[in-house]
Amino acid sequence: MQLLPLPAVLNDIIATPKGHIGVLTLNNPERLHALTDEMIQLLQQALDQWRSDDSIVAVLLLGDGHKAFCAGGDVRSVRENAQLSRGEYCEYSEHFFEAEYRLDYAIHHYPKPIVVWGEGIVLGGGLGLLAGASHRVVTPSSRLAMPEIGIGLFPDVGASYFLNNMPGRSGYLLALSGSVFAASDAIYGGLADYCVGDESRAQFIEQLYQASWVDVAKDDSAEKNSLILSDILSTMAVSAGSSWLAADQLEIDQLCDGEDELTIIEQLLSYNGSSETLLTAVAGLRRGSPLSARIITRQLLASRGKSLLDIFSSELILATNLASHAEFQEGVRALLVDKDKNPQWQHQSVVAVSEDELSAVFTPHWNCSPLEDLTRHDD
Incomplete structure (x- = not known):
């Protein structure tokens, strides 16, 4: 018999003696759990359902296996659908990014604690899921x-x-370089x-079984259940090692200083300089x-001090x-x-990008x- x-x-659902934990596992292994439109919808539906379910005290989001949590959004499908528009505005793209941003925003402001287990590869849209959780694990x-x-985004x-x-302008460096960073850098x-x-998830789940969860019907349940999760994870914590971002922070701030995108x-x-990590970043x-370099810097400079919702709205335009x-x-x-890793960009330098292109x-x-x-919300 062929399995579906x-x-x-x-x-x-993890049914513990004191309360239930909703578990969502990304299952797109061929693409390292890259988020498809279907996956985004399934995640949103589950979170919407559990929001008002008094049996659910917390949510755990992870990727199947240990190789990757999530390698970002399924941009290949976005590209394929956008190609059908022949350079014109693509409604599928609007739908995809709107749904993804709604999901991210829901995680940022979810009324129950959410643990995101960022083991292995965490890229792009995967970091969007991680960043908004109440308990972000690496x-x-x-x-x-x-x-x-x-990829021109x-x-x-x-x-x-x-x-x-x-800290400082370290986020600008990560955005402009696409640099890979580790658990220590994420925490820093x-x-x-x-x-x-x-591979400590089994130990974590065992701890969930033993916890004395607070009934969701109580006004302070989210806060108390959040503290229970914090205690469990703090007890399990291991050293993340040293952070190259921390080590290079002074130089990063000097290099990314300024209010003009071209200057930065x-x-x-x-x-x-002599820093291997900074030389790799510049490469x-x-x-x-x-x-993209011009768009990234302009968007970051313009987003300072704005609310999360306003930022998602501006990102949706881009x-x-x-x-x-x-x-x-x-x-x-x-x-x-094609995976030739040899993109033929439209411009040879950042100064060649016109204001008309950016404005568009x-x-x-x-x-x-x-x-x-x-x-x-007040962010």
């Missing part, structure tokens, strides 16, 4: 990045918010809360899309415009379709943001 394929998101094997400059999923909240940068041992980019490109900037852009089409082709990608196709109905 498993769902793209496995939905389960392990020594975690390898994180916002690599969008390499920009760090989205709320990155304009959380990269600006990192405020993108993760706990480092626990690799050119300061980075002119780096000739990533050189390989990346010059158009993402939907870039999905049909030749730069994104070429970047995804080179990295993920920052201009919305709507009078009212599709995210306007979301509830505003």
